[in-house]
Amino acid sequence: MTDTGAGPDLTPDTAPDPLEPLPLLRRELHTGPLGLSSREAARRLAVHGPNEVRRTARTSVLRELLRQLVHPLALLLWAAAALAFTASITVLGWAIVAVILVNAGFALVQEQQAEKAVETLARFLPAQARVIRDGLVQRVPARELVPGDLIALDEGDRVPADARLTEGGIEADLSTLTGESTPVERLAGPGLEGLSLLQEPNLVFSGTTATEGQAQAIVFATGDHTELGRIAALSQRTRREPSPLEAQVKQVAWLIAAVAVGMGAVFLVTGVAVGLPLTDSLMFAIGLLVANVPEGLLPTITLALAVGVRVLARQGAVVKRLSAVETLGSTNVICTDKTGTLTRNRMSLHATWTPPHPEVSGSEAAELVRAAAQCTTVTRERDGRLHGDPTEIALVEGAAQHAAPLDPADRDARRRACFRFDPRLRRMSVVQDGGPGSLRVIVKGAAEAVLALLAEGEPTEEAQDAADTLAADGMRVLAVAVRELPSDTAAAISQRQVVERDLHLLGLVGLYDPPRPEVAAAVRRCHEAGLTVHIVTGDNGATAAAVARAVGIGTSNLQVIAQSEAIDDHELDHLLRQDGTEIVFARSSPETKLKVADALRAHGQIVAMTGDGVNDAPALHRAHIGVAMGLSGTDVAREASTMVLTDDNFATIVTAIESGRRVYDNVRKFIVYIFAHLTPEVVPFLVFALSAGAVPLPLTVLQILAIDLGTETLPALALGRERAEPGVMSRPPRPSSQSVINKDMLVRSWGWLGTVSAVLVMTAFFYVLWRAGWHPGDPTGPGASLHHAYLTATTATFAGIVTCQVGTAIAARTDHAALRDIGFFSNPLLLAGIAFELAFTAALVYAPPLQNLFGTAALPLDVVLLIAVFPPLVWGTDEIRRWVRRRHHRYS
Structure with missing residues (x-):
């Protein structure tokens, strides 16, 4: 009858137990x-x-956009834009504003990925x-x-x-x-x-x-x-947390802002105290602030990561978040699925075992696989492809390989009964026409389920030992047995328990999804690079463990958690603390993957997690790097991930990690390059302030902006495409606590490259003034006899910083290795960037309209020859420093 009465007294939160009677x-x-x-x-x-x-309420787009616009580096860029507008350089001001808006918009798009994942779930x-x-x-x-x-x-x-x-x-x-x-x-x-x-x-x-x-x-x-x-x-x-680079850049940005504002305030007071006019003191403070603000840092990082994204796309890894490229470089744990990632995702007949049966003529293996193929429901489509259960397709294909091809139509024509696979019994059976006047029963299923039905005298123990051996090799083991019935028992074949007894064992078949051939080498590269690889899969533990051993995972110590749903946090933490241990988490649920990702993060690990199904979406979303499968993965997994493998190949993950390390190294290289110019930009203002104005200002605010947003950008971008230094995958992952900017980098950029550059450019400044007969305190303002010499001197300072940039760019190409190890001409983009900045500088120095705007003057030949030696001096001194460091590490 139809229910027409009052509905059950249920709310959505008090659903019935679906397992009750x-x-x-x-x-x-x-x-x-x-x-x-x-x-x-x-x-x-x-x-x-x-x-x-249903979806939770959307976060306000306006609020998210505002959050991006007040990022510390964005605030510094706002300050630089305000200074540009104050200095009436509207073109530069609007250019900086455009950079801020483009970066904010890109970050905003990334924040919407979680909502897209939930939207895709609805399409199922x-x-x-x-x-x-x-x-x-x-x-x-x-x-x-x-x-x-x-x-x-x-x-x-x-x-x-x-x-x-x-x-x-x-x-x-x-x-x-x-x-x-x-x-x-x-x-x-x-x-x-x-x-x-x-x-x-x-x-x-x-x-x-x-x-x-x-x-x-x-x-x-x-x-x-x-x-x-x-x-x-x-x-x-599960909200996506900032990547290590994002967090570190934000910290560095606040540090730079604090230093810039602090130095500006201190020297503003100092300037007034030593008798400078307030206007000059304010100009000095503004110049100091602009000199300390790396206006090009954020767009340079963004564009360098974008280049990494394009490179990875050509290698089969589509990255949806720019910061993920850097995160890949710091990854130290990979949690990978098994099927399709480590393996080919194609089941095949891999092994057979038959007991000795002297009375059976012909090939026992061929008879075994022929019978197994007969006990299937596979169909053949019009285009010739097989359709059905992957295990049964593997049996039919295996029969063809053993010279026992199966015609599904002929199989069905001979079939008299079919008892479908029962998950409780773990077996299937069919009854078909046998010889004249007889019927033949074929039973296939789990080894222990079929062996229990054998007739007395059958080799049960030997078969069980063989099944254990095949299972230990990672194969899915099926037993195949037969029974001959007289045709007059046809009335009884409708009863399963009648036909599935007193069976004669034909043998065992081992089905195997083989590892991809390139995975073993990729796992070796992971271990050489200090990465740990865990398998997190819904598959059987023995099968996954065998695949792990075949590809080299857990060679020193492999732990297998057969029922990972049951593992508690305490046991999980204990396992993950064991050095050198790699783990197979079998029979994983969505919560298990999420729990593993959270535990690894709590241990300070940078985690890459692979997945392809809807069940993987939360863990992909939670991991630092969610890696979805492009071929076999669901839309939900692809939306929730940060990287999609177009070839579903584990080896591509390793390639992406190597690329991430190279990109991270290159980010550090152009940070060294950009920071090295802060010292020669700040020192002129310090000389001006400490001399109480007796030394005129060697550099103007407009010239600093021309350097920071004009000449240094292209070489910095070119450094972002530098080749990897030798041994990039032979070193362990960097600690998650390591900042993108460390003490050695600051010493190298500010203390070494910056100091050498500052000495050189101040030498050029004073050379021009002294050659013109200047003495400390002499007037150099408009109308003074030394005004043109002063313009020439500031131009020499500006051009000297640019030529020092050339030497710094060449030096920054390597962190430890000698330049000859990577080749002077191996980065043609850098050479093009250097050519551009020299041409741009020449235009500012010699083009009359730009001279009036930037306060420059044409340089005489002797000054040009002087600053022309700056690049080899800057690069050469750093090359000596790196040579000394290499010798010290060699003998220490």
């Missing part, structure tokens, strides 16, 4: 065999809401569902399903809600939730104790697919309360 579940849901009435369904829809994955729900209401099968929008609805499922249907089977059975593809590519049997019947919901043989879940069979099921959860909705909630609750 079916009559009790029907009673709780007030659902009869004819389903709900239309009126009752409408009432429940009002209570429970639509059957769809079908548009329509078949439901039994008022006693009739009808199609309704899937979003209108409610708890208590009775739904009909057929082959090819997408399951529209979490439901308990009441009649029939289906083969269900649960890969979107479990990561298992093999369909599983789902049958009406009682539940099994001790299993998780996803493993219960009588439950189906929204977003999964019925690949075979027919069934009816009663809905017990819809919308956000389904397994799919729960995963969506996990994805929304």
Whole structure:
């Protein structure tokens, strides 16, 4: 009868237990065999809401944009823009504002990735569902399903809600939730104790697919309360944290801002105290602030990371967040799935075992695989491809390789009965025509399930030993046995327990998904680079462990957690603290992957996590680097990840890590390059202030802006495309606590390269003034006899800093190695950048319109020759410093 009375006293938060006895579940849901009435369904829809994955409220776009606009480096750029407008250089001012807005917009786009992942989850729900209401099968929008609805499922249907089977059975593809590519049997019947919901043989879940069979099921959860909705909630609750580079750049930016403002304030007071006019003191403070602000740092980092993204895309890794490139370089733990990433994602017949049977003529192996292929339901499509269970496809293909090809039409024509695979019995059997006047039973299934049905005298113990050996090699082991029946027993073949007994063992088949050939070398490179590799998979522990050993994971110490869902935080922390231990987390759930990622982060590790299914989305979202599969991965995984592998290949992850290390090294190189110019830009103002104005200002604010936003940008970008130094993958990952800017870099940039440059440019400044007869205190302002000499001297300072930049750029190409190790001409972009900055400088020095704007004057030949020797002096002194360091490390 149809339920027409009042609905159950249930709220969305008090759903019934789907595993309770079916009559009790029907009673709780007030659902009869004819389903709900239309009126009752409408009432429940009002209570429970639509059957769809709902999204939490969006964060205000305006608020997110504002947060990006007040980033510390953005604030410094705002200050630089304000100074440019104050100095009436509107073109530079608007250029800086454009840089700020472009960076803020790009960061804003990255923040929307989590919401896109949740939006994609909704697309796993079908548009329509078949439901039994008022006693009739009808199609309704899937979003209108409610708890208590009775739904009909057929082959090819997408399951529209979490439901308990009441009649029939289906083969269900649960890969979107479990990561298992093999369909599983789902049958009406009682539940099994001790299993998780996803493993219960009588439950189906929204977003999964019925690949075979027919069934009816009663809905017990819809919308956000389904397994799919729960995963969506996990994805929304796990916020993406800033990358190490993002956090470190923010810290450095605040440090630079504090130093710049502090120095400006101190020397403003100092200037007034030593008798400078207030206007000159203010100009000095502003110049000091501009000199300390690395205006080009943020756009240079952004563009350098963008170059890394393009390089990785050509190598098969599509990175969706620029900062992920740097994070890859600091990764020290990879948590990888097994199927499709370490392996080829293609099951094949790998081994056979047959007991000695002298009475059997011909090849026992051929007979074994022929019988196994007969006990399948695989079909052949019009284009010749096989369709069906991957395990059975492997058996049919294996039979062809053993000269025993299978014709599915002939197989079905000879078949008299078929007992489908039963997950409780873990076996399948068929009855087909045998010889004249006989029938043949073929049984295949798990070794222990089939061996228990053998006739007396069969080699059970030998077969079990062989099965254990094959399983230890990572193979899925199936036993195949037969029985001959006289044709007059045809009436009894409808009873499974009659035919599946007193069997004769043909042998065992081992099915294997082989590792990708390039993975072993990639794992070796990981170990050489100091990376740890864990396997986190929904597969069987023995199979995953065998694959791990085959590719070199856990060679020194491999731990296998057979049921990783059961591991608690204390045990997990203990395992992860063991040095040199690599772990296989088998039978993982979405929470397990998320728990592993959180634990590793809590231990200070930088984590890359691979995944392909809906179940992987929260962990991909939580890991520092979420790596989704481009070929086999779901849309949800790709949206939640920060990197997508277009070839699903583990080796590509290692290539990406190497590229990330190179990009990080290059970021440090151009930071050294940019910071090295702060000293020669600040020293002129210090000389001006400490001399109480007796020495005129050797450099103007406009010339500093021309350097910071004009001449230094292209060489800095070229350094971002520098080749990796030798041994980049032979060193351990840098500690997560290591800043992108450390003491050695500051000593090298400010203390060595900067000091050498400052001495050289001040030499050029005083050379021009003294040659013109200047003495300290002589007037150099407009109208004074020394004014042109002063303009020439400041121009020499400006041009000297630019030529010192050339030497710094060449020196910064390597951190430890000699320049000859990488080749002087190996970075043509840097040579082009140097040519541009020299041409740009020449234009500012010799073009009359730019002379008037920037306060420059044409340089005489002797001054040009003087500053022309600055590049080899700057690079040469740093080359000597690196040579001394290499010798010291060699002998220390």
